[in-house]
Amino acid sequence: xxxxxxxxxxxxxxxxxxxxxxxxxxxxxxxxxxxxxxxxxxxxxxxxxxxxxxxxxxxxxxxxxxxxxxxxxxxxxxxxxxxxxxxxxxxxxxxxxxxxxxxxxxxxxxxxxxxxxxxxxxxxxxxxxxxxxxxxxxxxxxxxxxxxxxxxxxxxxxxxxxxxx
Amino acid sequence: xxxxxxxxxxxxxxxxxxxxxxxxxxxxxxxxxxxxxxxxxxxxxxxxxxxxxxxxxxxxxxxxxxxxxxxxxxxxxxxxxxxxxxxxxxxxxxxxxxxxxxxxxxxxxxxxxxxxxxxxxxxxxxxxxxxxxxxxxxxxxxxxxxxxxxxxxxxxxxxxxxxxxxxxxxxx
Numbered sequence: 425x426x427x428x429x430x431x432x433x434x435x436x437x438x439x440x441x442x443x444x445x446x447x448x449x450x451x452x453x454x455x456x457x458x459x460x461x462x463x464x465x466x467x468x469x470x471x472x473x474x475x476x477x478x479x480x481x482x483x484x485x486x487x488x489x490x491x492x493x494x495x496x497x498x499x500x501x502x503x504x505x506x507x508x509x510x511x512x513x514x515x516x517x518x519x520x521x522x523x524x525x526x527x528x529x530x531x532x533x534x535x536x537x538x539x540x541x542x543x544x545x546x547x548x549x550x551x552x553x554x555x556x557x558x559x560x561x562x563x564x565x566x567x568x569x570x571x572x573x574x575x576x577x578x579x580x581x582x583x584x585x586x587x588x589x
Numbered sequence: 590x591x592x593x594x595x596x597x598x599x600x601x602x603x604x605x606x607x608x609x610x611x612x613x614x615x616x617x618x619x620x621x622x623x624x625x626x627x628x629x630x631x632x633x634x635x636x637x638x639x640x641x642x643x644x645x646x647x648x649x650x651x652x653x654x655x656x657x658x659x660x661x662x663x664x665x666x667x668x669x670x671x672x673x674x675x676x677x678x679x680x681x682x683x684x685x686x687x688x689x690x691x692x693x694x695x696x697x698x699x700x701x702x703x704x705x706x707x708x709x710x711x712x713x714x715x716x717x718x719x720x721x722x723x724x725x726x727x728x729x730x731x732x733x734x735x736x737x738x739x740x741x742x743x744x745x746x747x748x749x750x751x752x753x754x755x756x757x758x759x760x761x
Contacts, residue, residue: 451752458758459704462724465697466618472628473611480606480632484639 600651602639609652610635612725613659619720620663622685622709624694630666634659653734656727660717660735667713682709700758707757711750718743719750 613634618627637658645654671681686706689695697705708716717736721727722743729740736743755761 447752448748451748451755454755454759455751458755459700463697463701464615465695465701465705466615466624467694467696468614468624469694473614476614476628476631477606477610480610480635481603483632484602484636 600642600645602642605638605642605651605655606635609655612652613655616656616720616725617659617663619708619724620660620717621666622689622705623692626666626670630659630662633666634662637662649734650731653731657735664713678713679710685709703758704754707754708750710757711753714738715746715750715753718746719754722747 610631614627614631617630617634618624621627621630634655638655641658645651667678667681671678674681674684676684686702686709689705690702695702708719711719714736718732721732721735722729727735729743732738732743733740738746
């Protein structure tokens, strides 16, 4: 806004102040002459403001909002937790990682040997009688890795040889 | 009009509704004209207030903040109405005024009807400023905070609005 510095007063005024003053004053006076009283021309239905309060508060119930918010939080937490559990499962026990000898259960090896009908080649009559007595052969003396590896190697060689024939 | 200062930490939504619903309603009503529309906009305003109450940081007066939301909701409503009816702003205002005389919730005489007609011919900004200054009796510094416009520009807007209304009513 430009400032009028031509006057001799210590206070300045906008340069066009007095030029527009008349226009602003007479416009306002004319308006007040036309509409001397401010009239509220709009009305509302009876009890509107009482009813609208209840309606607005009902629509925006804090309890409902909180429940909704908590449910969303719970759902997000549940999904995140499930994702972590799945991730940990694969990190701790990755699919496809070969199991070592220690991870094989005795019963699995025992079952394998019985299925292959190879027991008589590797076990004495006494051992076999123990089996018949439902006593695990591995509990007694065949818990050595070497014995098992020897059998598996031989089994694989024999199987390959038979297939070649 | 006194404006209360409220600590944002202690604001209760129910108290806001109780305290400000009428003032906001009348502001909205003068913007959108019909009671049904004003009712919709008032509820939308308070829904927005409810959702954003935690973001109110107390930098401005609570009433200024509410008024800004109500003004924006009114303008959004008018624009949406324009889009759905495919009418220009002028045609939409003409329709509103045409329906006003038969509105059961309007009790003005011919002069008042003419005044409403004149107000609704104003550009949006001048209309807002006129309503806030004349009807809502807000100070320029308050309107400035609500609309983000300088006080000098608001005074010019108000003056132009009054002049246009006077010319419209007197047929000049």
